[in-house]
Amino acid sequence: MKAKAFIKRARKFAEPFRVTNGDKFRLKDVDPDDTLGLKSEDKPRAKEALAMGVEVLAGLQDTLYAQDKWAVLLIFQAMDAAGKDGAIKHVMSGINPQGCQVYSFKAPTSEDLDHDYLWRCIRSLPERGRIGIFNRSYYEETLVVRVHPDYLEQQKLPPELISKSIWEDRFRDICCFERYLAGNGVAICKFFLHISKKEQKARFLERLENPEKNWKFSSADMSERGFWDEYHEAYEDMIRHTAAKHAPWYVVPANNKWFTRVAVAAAVIDTLASLNLAYPKVGKDKLKELAAAKRALLAKKNRTV
Ligand code: ATP
Ligand code: MG
Numbered sequence: 001m002k003a004k005a006f007i008k009r010a011r012k013f014a015e016p017f018r019v020t021n022g023d024k025f026r027l028k029d030v031d032p033d034d035t036l037g038l039k040s041e042d043k044p045r046a047k048e049a050l051a052m053g054v055e056v057l058a059g060l061q062d063t064l065y066a067q068d069k070w071a072v073l074l075i076f077q078a079m080d081a082a083g084k085d086g087a088i089k090h091v092m093s094g095i096n097p098q099g100c101q102v103y104s105f106k107a108p109t110s111e112d113l114d115h116d117y118l119w120r121c122i123r124s125l126p127e128r129g130r131i132g133i134f135n136r137s138y139y140e141e142t143l144v145v146r147v148h149p150d151y152l153e154q155q156k157l158p159p160e161l162i163s164k165s166i167w168e169d170r171f172r173d174i175c176c177f178e179r180y181l182a183g184n185g186v187a188i189c190k191f192f193l194h195i196s197k198k199e200q201k202a203r204f205l206e207r208l209e210n211p212e213k214n215w216k217f218s219s220a221d222m223s224e225r226g227f228w229d230e231y232h233e234a235y236e237d238m239i240r241h242t243a244a245k246h247a248p249w250y251v252v253p254a255n256n257k258w259f260t261r262v263a264v265a266a267a268v269i270d271t272l273a274s275l276n277l278a279y280p281k282v283g284k285d286k287l288k289e290l291a292a293a294k295r296a297l298l299a300k301k302n303r304t305v
Pocket of ligand 1: 079081082083084085105106107136137141144151218
């Protein structure tokens with residue numbers, strides 16, 4: 001299939017998961033098992049589609065880099081073991097490493113806590129021409145920090161600023177920040193990989209039973225699992241408040257890794273394709289310069305080149 005036709009299909013594929021207005025969004029309306037009717041026997045075809053997607057993405061990224069106007073920010077949020085790392089690894093596998101950067105945001109350091117909460121993320125934003133990936137992000141400030149209020153106390157904020165409306169205030173800050181980024185040529189695309197509690201249990205057990213996956217397990221994962229409902233409420237509220245046309249959330253069913261990766265690839269392709277990317281056009285003077293260089297290179301007698 002030609003790249004243009006593939007992009008068209010990718011856009012259609014990603015559409016059902018896109019939230020651009022959160023008013024009516026309910027997390028319970030999204031089934032983590034959903035595969036848009038694809039069955040496990042379609043897995044090989046999905047893998048082929050992913051391979052093609054990776055190729056198309058590499059082409060789009062090359063143009064993004066050459067054009068050097070837009071930056072792309074991909075944000076990944078999810079409960080533990082939902083497959084953020086795997087999705088990033090597979091979808092970005094064909095990308096030129098020079099044009100891509102990944103940051104994983106963990107618990108803030110003391111230096112981070114000496115600044116406002118966006119500070120560490122702002123420092124890590126992608127340059128024009130690049131794709132930046134945030135593996136977790138400033139959205140944790142409305143998730144883990146909301147679920148564990150003692151984290152907020154450690155943030156050294158003046159006490160009078162910790163009001164009842166703090167989460168609403170943070171949503172407003174984030175919306176303004178993303179509006180600002182979009183207005184400055186940063187295309188934003190946000191993913192929530194939606195896994196079920198049952199599937200998380202199965203993946204934790206796999207991490208415990210498979211020696212090669214033991215390293216992925218941390219006891220904190222178990223304690224956070226105990227706050228499942230609180231996290232889900234926080235995620236829902238976050239998506240409701242921060243979904244926007246210029247910064248959509250893709251709520252991607254994540255119980256089947258093969259499906260998640262195709263859906264994420266489709267959404268990233270859609271994001272890049274909507275930027276109308278093109279290789280820079282060379283002006284008359286430059287064309288003359290190129291023609292002169294070519295003539296010089298082809299002139300047999302010219303020993304200097
Ligand atoms: P994996 O899926 O492989 O476990 P991960 O993204 O969960 O990857 P971890 O090192 O396990 O990586 O966890 C990072 C932890 O850092 C998460 O529990 C997250 O909630 C926490 N974290 C991120 N940002 C903040 C923040 N601003 N305040 C407090 N904790 C944060
Ligand atoms: Mg973790």
